[in-house]
Amino acid sequence: MPLENISCNKTAGGWHKQYTHRSEVLNCDxxxxxxxxxxxxxxxxxxxxxxxxxxxxxxENFMQKAGAQRIAAELGVAIVxxxxxxxGEGVEDDPAGSYDFxxxxxxxxxxxxxxxxxxYNMYDYIVNxxxxxxxxxxxxxxxxAISGHSMGGHGALMIAMRNPERFSSVSAFSPIANPMNCPWxxxxxxxxxxxxxxxxxxxxxSELIRKAEKKLPMLxxxxxxxxxxxxxxLRTETLAAAAKANNYPVEIRMQDGYDHSYYFMAxxxxxxxxxHVEHFNK
Amino acid sequence: MPLENISCNKTAGGWHKQYTHRSEVLNCDxxxxxxxxxxxxxxxxxxxxxxxxxxxxxxENFMQKAGAQRIAAELGVAIVxxxxxxxGEGVEDDPAGSYDFxxxxxxxxxxxxxxxxxxYNMYDYIVNxxxxxxxxxxxxxxxxAISGHSMGGHGALMIAMRNPERFSSVSAFSPIANPMNCPWxxxxxxxxxxxxxxxxxxxxxSELIRKAEKKLPMLxxxxxxxxxxxxxxLRTETLAAAAKANNYPVEIRMQDGYDHSYYFMAxxxxxxxxxHVEHFNK
Numbered sequence: 001m002p003l004e005n006i007s008c009n010k011t012a013g014g015w016h017k018q019y020t021h022r023s024e025v026l027n028c029d030x031x032x033x034x035x036x037x038x039x040x041x042x043x044x045x046x047x048x049x050x051x052x053x054x055x056x057x058x059x060e061n062f063m064q065k066a067g068a069q070r071i072a073a074e075l076g077v078a079i080v081x082x083x084x085x086x087x088g089e090g091v092e093d094d095p096a097g098s099y100d101f102x103x104x105x106x107x108x109x110x111x112x113x114x115x116x117x118x119x120y121n122m123y124d125y126i127v128n129x130x131x132x133x134x135x136x137x138x139x140x141x142x143x144x145a146i147s148g149h150s151m152g153g154h155g156a157l158m159i160a161m162r163n164p165e166r167f168s169s170v171s172a173f174s175p176i177a178n179p180m181n182c183p184w185x186x187x188x189x190x191x192x193x194x195x196x197x198x199x200x201x202x203x204x205x206s207e208l209i210r211k212a213e214k215k216l217p218m219l220x221x222x223x224x225x226x227x228x229x230x231x232x233x234l235r236t237e238t239l240a241a242a243a244k245a246n247n248y249p250v251e252i253r254m255q256d257g258y259d260h261s262y263y264f265m266a267x268x269x270x271x272x273x274x275x276h277v278e279h280f281n282k
Numbered sequence: 283m284p285l286e287n288i289s290c291n292k293t294a295g296g297w298h299k300q301y302t303h304r305s306e307v308l309n310c311d312x313x314x315x316x317x318x319x320x321x322x323x324x325x326x327x328x329x330x331x332x333x334x335x336x337x338x339x340x341x342e343n344f345m346q347k348a349g350a351q352r353i354a355a356e357l358g359v360a361i362v363x364x365x366x367x368x369x370g371e372g373v374e375d376d377p378a379g380s381y382d383f384x385x386x387x388x389x390x391x392x393x394x395x396x397x398x399x400x401x402y403n404m405y406d407y408i409v410n411x412x413x414x415x416x417x418x419x420x421x422x423x424x425x426x427a428i429s430g431h432s433m434g435g436h437g438a439l440m441i442a443m444r445n446p447e448r449f450s451s452v453s454a455f456s457p458i459a460n461p462m463n464c465p466w467x468x469x470x471x472x473x474x475x476x477x478x479x480x481x482x483x484x485x486x487x488s489e490l491i492r493k494a495e496k497k498l499p500m501l502x503x504x505x506x507x508x509x510x511x512x513x514x515x516l517r518t519e520t521l522a523a524a525a526k527a528n529n530y531p532v533e534i535r536m537q538d539g540y541d542h543s544y545y546f547m548a549x550x551x552x553x554x555x556x557x558h559v560e561h562f563n564k
Contacts, residue, residue, distance in 0.1 A: 009543050010549075012549050064346070259291055
């Protein structure tokens with residue numbers, strides 16, 4: 001699988017780079033970004049934080065707005081930011097043009113419904129294809145953590161709980177924590193997976209956490225003034241209750257006054273990076 | 283002059299807010315952003331860093347991408363980011379639709395040529411109207427510093443040198459340091475100021491630094507891999523030579539491998555904020 005480098009910026013003593021490649025599981029060309037900390041220039045293999053972004057985002061939003069590179073450079077962690085859906089020529093979008101289904105809104109599932117099942121297999125892309133590509137081409141170790149925001153927070157929690165042997169820790173900002181029971185999740189799961197809600201449970205963090213056997217270190221930050229939280233799209237309490245029922249030790253921090261924006265993430269990303277580093281090599 | 287608050291995000295324990303207001307000197311409605319650090323919630327009056335952005339930017343780019351709030355919160359400094367030109371209904375744009383003249387490209391001058399002289403008076407806006415507005419409405423002291431990037435680096439250096447009593451220090455990233463002698467500056471100055479190059483000198487930092495009497499603390503960061511630097515748009519060396527001729531103690535740091543992007547600024551903005559704080563209250 002060849003990679004094409006399309007941009008390169010020095011930052012925080014390391015390098016932010018964007019690559020394109022053919023994705024077999026998504027059946028289209030994809031772009032992702034990687035931050036390589038300065039330690040890699042000296043030949044060191046570093047652990048990787050996979051970052052999953054939210055609705056409408058690409059690989060760029062987090063890299064440009066979260067201010068994560070400064071601390072990743074200090075800690076010696078690479079960051080990989082994929083796109084949020086398949087994209088490009090021939091990839092179907094929501095005919096209604098909504099922001100919360102289709103392009104930019106892959107919800108990190110493997111679609112089973114036509115026509116979405118031709119390209120919308122973000123679960124396989126994030127779990128298998130992308131890490132294999134990253135580990136084949138960059139100076140990284142097999143230590144992995146995963147985090148994300150909103151739809152990407154859902155993706156991070158869900159993927160980590162289904163693949164606890166692949167990640168040493170997981171965190172999320174403002175995750176869609178119970179997608180089966182919120183408008184965003186119901187719309188996406190109906191479209192990608194069909195109307196049998198039994199098949200939705202494998203992608204719902206509040207369902208998964210109730211039955212999880214291997215328990216990963218898990219940190220969740222949620223702003224109290226987040227409109228989507230207030231409107232019931234995120235359902236942090238459902239996750240908290242399900243975790244408690246299974247004695248899953250998730251740390252959920254309600255952050256007073258913060259909203260759903262990158263201004264919130266930029267405030268606490270340092271905590272998340274330090275949290276993940278604490279759990280590498282254990 | 284009433285202000286209308288149009289957005290508010292908690293970040294780094296403080297507040298990022300956007301406001302609109304009628305500008306008398308620009309003869310249009312304008313938007314700016316302010317970051318108020320947590321110290322202001324306790325009633326403390328804080329110094330202000332004015333940040334001038336580059337071509338095509340608005341008040342948003344720096345606030346979203348530089349990661350400055352974290353350190354401004356620690357240091358107790360407010361940041362004010364204005365727009366880069368007059369804007370909105372009735373404001374002329376370059377009929378050719380270029381990115382380097384007209385909207386988003388005010389160059390921080392007072393235009394003398396029609397039709398630009400109806401609105402394009404960014405010099406007066408930044409020097410007088412905006413600080414008066416900020417100081418009337420927010421818990422800030424009369425301690426001011428100024429910084430900026432590219433076209434905004436030109437604006438910061440030029441405005442500080444012409445108004446040394448109003449600022450305690452000045453800094454710039456990748457400034458257009460000798461606009462009279464580069465394609466960007468020549469195009470803008472011809473359009474806004476006419477063809478008499480004598481009138482251009484009052485807006486050229488390399489001219490101003492040669493004659494400056496009051497010498498402000500001045501810090502400039504320039505990336506060695508900045509394409510615009512390599513193409514001759516920035517002319518850092520001309521500024522350095524003119525400063526030397528007048529014994530103006532500017533610190534110019536050539537930063538190896540860095541380019542013209544926000545990834546560069548995000549790397550060194552902490553140094554700039556600490557530099558300005560060192561010179562407040564002296």
